[in-house]
Amino acid sequence: MPLIWFCACTQSNEHLDPTSKNNDSIAFYNREAREAQYSMQERLEFANRAFEGVREQPNHPLYTKILYNKNWLHYTLGQYDSLVHYDTIMQKNAAVNTAPKEMGMQHYLLGYYFELVKHQSDSAFKRYNRSKTYYQQANDSSGTGTALLNMGGIQYKKRDYFGSKETLTEALKYIKKETDSVTYWSAMDRIAQSHRHLHNYEEALAFYANITKEAPKANLSVYKNNYATVYIDLKKYQKAIAILESLVLDTQADSETTQARVLDNLTYARWSSGVFVKPQDFLKPLEVRKSQDDKRGIISSYLHLSEFYLKPQPELARAYLDSAKIQAKEINSSGGELEVLVFKMQLEPQNAALKERYIKLRDSLYESELKVKTQFAKYKYDDELKEQSILRLENEKNLRELELAQERFTKLWIIAALVVAILLILLIYYVQRYKARQLKIQHNIDRLSAIYDTEAAISRRLHDDFGSGLNTAMLLLQRQENIDAILDQLEKLYNQSRDFSRSLNDIDTGAGFKDALSLMLRSQVPQDTNLLLLGFHKIDWDLVRPVNKITLYKILRELMLNMRKHSAAKRVTLKFEMHSKHLKIMYSDNGKGASHEALQLKNGLRITEKRIEAIGGSISFETEEQSGFTSHIKIPF
Incomplete structure (x- = not known):
């Protein structure tokens, strides 16, 4: 029964609460406690630190793993009192445990302890049996098979050969020959030995013929x-x-x-x-067995030596028999003591006390074997009943949970239907509200379009009427004295009227809008100021409504006029960006800026805000005195 089973460790730290500051140190110490590079004592110190972090948290996902590893280290270091103490703690918290594999390993470890250290076969059998149950819950066929193998081994040592054969045969159902060959062939060997002691020699020989042929x-x-x-x-x-x-x-x-x-x-x-x-x-071989403390082997050697000296040196034979008896009592081997009495009766055939002792021990051994058989069968039966009871309770619990789940499902359907209905109502409300807003925006657009049309008409009329009248006046005045001064003045008036006309004239919203806007922006920049246009040539102006183009044109003109008159800026930047549903423009200069109070007094900027709001756009200003001026503009397509 190698202890390799107990070296297996689980490295994952899944399900840890990432918000817990303590979990990082717990996981760290747990990992270090499993590292083979450290001594066993150092690993135990790490395990102790990890356990301190979960001592009051039996539901912690690492609780059972940490405690099992700690127990294994106590066993390995021979600290058996600590092993039993922390095993008791572990069993108290078993009801809230969700780690059946670690519980299976823990019971296996204690079975190993009771069998090899305490020589308490019944306690060992119980622990192996519990280990088997937990391994079955964890769907660990290899662990289940190994636990059954050790149970069968205990039955074999207690001379319950028939029970041992049954248990080991059950173990073979869980042990895969291809992947766990050592355990598989060990079970086959013990079945063969059980047949041997049941005097089923042909079956035993058949098993061994198979074993010696196929076993690695x-x-x-x-x-x-x-x-x-x-x-x-x-x-x-x-x-x-x-x-x-x-x-x-x-x-x-x-x-x-x-x-x-x-x-x-x-x-x-x-x-x-x-x-x-x-x-x-x-x-x-006797000396080798003594050096290895192989007590059963020592008994076998003493019996062979006593048989060897039985006739030539009876006293020496008796001495070896006495030694065999001492060893048999040390390991509670009634069978070994019975064999000693068989040889002693050959040495003293007339000794009635020996015969009486032999008969009494034989009957006692028979009763003990019968009791052991019944006891082992009861352990297995009780455990099966307990397992069936647990399964029944789990089925009842699952059935109740299913009913509750169905109730929750029905409630969720009702809630979902209500939520969908509310969402539909809200959707209808917001759609209607959106349509009303769009109608309002469209109304404002139409109104602005009419205003812009009126301005354009006024512009044309002023140009045609006022311009032509002045032109006629110029022709008439050409005949008067000091005609040059009159002509110069009239030309100045003509230019002023033309400039006024252009300020109110139609803005080309077609293919020429891009050039017109660029020309306007550059014409507003003083000679000592640099204008930087970013992304301007990447804009698809065909996506922008004509009325929105006019609004943008007037807004930018107002910003440029404001810059020219008040800011004394040396650098002006206009950054244009296309988005999915709107055009974004960021204006910035390094001029004087203005206070928020002064900004509120600028009539042109207030008119600008109203214009852009009328088409569903937005504009914002950021400025401080001596810190420049920034504006963010959004124009919908």
């Missing part, structure tokens, strides 16, 4: 050694010797425990077949 090299020497023990039980020593001799060289790369098993079984098979063996052949 890892642990193959262990399986072959166990294969040989079946032949030893059948007293087919030559077949056992053939298998074991082939393993002597192969096991050099295996663990010392495996080497000792092979050598001890080979020596016993040779001796049983009549081949001469030296005591040292038994003693060598």
Whole structure:
């Protein structure tokens, strides 16, 4: 049962609340606690810091992961009291847990602890059984299979061979041979050993024939050694010797425990077949087993040595039997003690006390085995009942949640219908309001168009009438004295009338608008002032309504007149930009600017605002004294 299962760690920190300042440090310490570059003690310190961050938050998404990793480190460092303490804390919070895989790993860890450290098989079995249940909830077939494998191993050690075979057969349903071959073939080996102890030797041999043929090299020497023990039980020593001799060289790369098993079984098979063996052949694997603290292996070596010395040196045989008995009691192996009594009765066939002790222990062992079988079956049955109860409650909960969801769905439909109705009403309202606004704007446009038409007519009339009259006067006055002065004055009047006419005259809103606007802007700039037009030539003037062109023309002329008269600017910038539904112009100069109070008094600018509002546009001014003047204009298409 390797502890590699407990080294698996979850790196993701999903579902953490990003607004929590504490979560970053929790996640950091949790990651560092899993880094192999640190010593185990350093990793435990990181785990302790991470746990302090979630101690009062059992619903924290990392709570179970952090606590499991902390428990694993306590186990690895041999801090068993801390392991049990924090396991208790973890179990108290299991009801609010949403991490079944980590709970499965935690129960597996405690099962491992109870089995190998405390030698409490029933507690270990319970924990492995709970581990299996959580792994099933997490859909972790490999974890489920491994938990069942260890449960079957405990049943095997407790001589519940039939129950072990059933549990291990169930484990094979979850273990995939292709991806988890070590666990799979380990389960197959234990099933074969269960058949062996049930005296189903043919089934055991069939299993081992399959195992030794298909199993990978890892642990193959262990399986072959166990294969040989079946032949030893059948007293087919030559077949056992053939298998074991082939393993002597192969096991050099295996663990010392495996080497000792092979050598001890080979020596016993040779001796049983009549081949001469030296005591040292038994003693060598015994010393290895002692160095590895392999108690079951030590008992096996003592029994083989006692059998070896049973006839030639009965006292030495008795000494080995006493040693085997001591080891058996240390690990609560009643079966080992029973085998000791079998050999002692051969040494003292007339000893009634030994026979009585043997019968009593045999009956007790039988009752114990029966109790163990019943107990293990009860553990599994109770757990299945509990699981069924949980599933039933979950089904009831899911059914209730479904009913509530249907009720919420119906309510949502009603709310959605009301929302849609309200939105439709609002849409209709805003559409009507928009249409009314557009009609109002169109009315203002029409009114402005009429005003502009009137201005154009007045302009033409002034030019035609006033200009022609002055021209006639000039012809008449040519005959008078000081005619040059009169002509000069009349020409000046003519030019003034012409300028006035041009100020009110028609603005070309067709193909010539671009040039007319450019000419107007440049004509308004003093000689010592620079005019910069940005984006002017990129504007598609055909998209702008004629009345909007006239309005823009007059607005820009007003701004340029204001600049020429008041600002003393040395640089004027006009930036033109096309947008999806409007034309945007930004005017700026580096002149004197004006205060907000002075700006409010300028009649021309107020008229400008009214003009642009009439067509649905907008204009804004930004200025301070000695800080220049800026204006933002929006003209709709």
